[in-house]
Amino acid sequence: MLEQAADIDRLIDEAERIGVVGSPSSTSELALDVLASAADKKLVGEFGLFRFRQDGKNHYALGQITEVKLRNVWHEDPTMRSLIRQRGRVDAVSERQDTHQGEMTVSAVFARDGSNYRPSILGTVPATGTPICLVDDRVLDALLAPYRNQLFYLGRVYGSTPKLPLWFKHFGHGPDGAGEAYHLGIFGKTGSGKSVLAKMILLAYARYPQMAMLVLDPQGEFAKDLRGEPTGEFRLPMNDVLRRLGKPTKVLSVRDLVLDRWELFAQILYESPFFEQLSVPKGENRELACQTLADRLRRAKVHLRDLHTRDAFDKAWQLLGEEQIQKVFYRSESSRARFQSMYEEADPDQFYNAYWRPVTWLFREDRKDAQKVDSLLYQLLVPKEKEGTRPLMVIDLSEEQARKASGDVSSLPLFGGNADVQDQPTMLWNETIQALVVKRLLEGIRSAAEAAYKESRSLNTVV
Ligand SMILES: Nc1ncnc2c1ncn2[C@@H]1O[C@H](COP(=O)(O)OP(=O)(O)OP(=O)(O)O)[C@@H](O)[C@H]1O
Ligand SMILES: [Mg+2]
Incomplete structure (x- = not known):
């Protein structure tokens, strides 16, 4: 020395x-x-x-x-x-x-x-x-x-030759810890290298086994890297580096997620073509209709995970036919009459298969390897007993994965009769639903963080 x-x-x-x-x-x-x-x-x-x-x-x-x-x-x-x-x-x-x-x-x-x-x-x-x-x-x-x-190098000093030494400390305590969480933002125009930089920073944090890492991946580009299909010119060997660091990684797609909130059901139903097909345009009336339907189903002791069944649909369909319920979302008699005539003309089989199942699929718990948002966050946030390690989890929320999981919903053959055909999973996916799912994940993290804060623990998690 x-x-x-x-x-x-x-x-x-x-x-x-x-x-x-x-x-x-x-x-x-x-x-x-x-x-x-x-x-x-x-x-x-x-x-x-x-x-x-x-x-x-x-x-x-x-x-x-x-x-x-x-x-x-x-x-x-x-x-x-x-x-x-x-x-x-x-x-x-x-x-x-x-x-x-x-x-x-x-x-x-x-x-x-x-x-x-x-x-x-x-x-x-x-x-x-x-x-x-x-x-x-x-x-x-x-x-x-x-x-x-402790040092990590992301590159050289701008326009020069020395490697720029940087510290990326985890958010917990101890010699390698910063003792608090840091927020980072990467801004730049399209193609300026934001994603690559984000991945490199991710690798810097991946060195800490105790740090939990969650990537919400709307385009699926992080997931591709981890599946060993790197994108872009700059081939960052994410997989190799993570393996060498011994960081457990897990890539999930939307089809692995089970949604678990009634309000999400109401919101996704709102986004779906279900009420469009009954001539209820987007707006306050449709919002009320979705909330009321969700509320009534819940009160009728229908479980979220069973929403996809024909029984649950039949219950919902019956509820929609009740004047008392129609009055909640259509006050005027003429609107109700119009709705009633659409309702009577509609084919329930078609509504079930084409519009109800794609929405309720997201709430099914009997899908292979799928897990509820809360249990997924538990896996992320609660350290493995002995080693105290926590994983890097990527949730691929891309439309591509959603489509892969279910086939294109719009091109699915309509089929009546057998309601529980497991190998015909259908799901509804678009940007708004993606945003709702992200919101659900973040709410889960926020409540975990609040609970940790009350016990003076740090979540030590980078999202
Ligand atoms: N440090 C680097 N050295 C060489 N090539 C790089 C570097 N960083 C990024 N690239 C390459 O530049 C291209 C754009 O990078 P990247 O995808 O990270 O940009 P971006 O800012 O995320 O773009 P977008 O706004 O479209 O998401 C990619 O082909 C990438 O591989
Ligand atoms: Mg990018």
């Missing part, structure tokens, strides 16, 4: 000097007087490093150069300006009298403590003339050696 400490001073002495601390400087932003030898270098975005004394100890400050300004006071002089206007330049002044001043934002400070480096702050401004040098990988490696196991 002592060797390492010496190393850093040697590396700094050997590193390329680009400038010195100038004036005015503050603890948040330093002025950098650029040396003539470095004036024609690309400096913006580069990492600079300087050594200074604070509280009798050697300190090392790392920062990024954010701006370079050129100044030549002679060129600003009115007489000179008119000369320059005529001649283009004044040899004694142009270029020669140029000064370049950069701005540097300090991002990390380390104090040398015996043979070790510990994080510190810039508590004073170093003297003008303090040399600033360019950082390369060797300097970073030496300085960050004690943290080697």
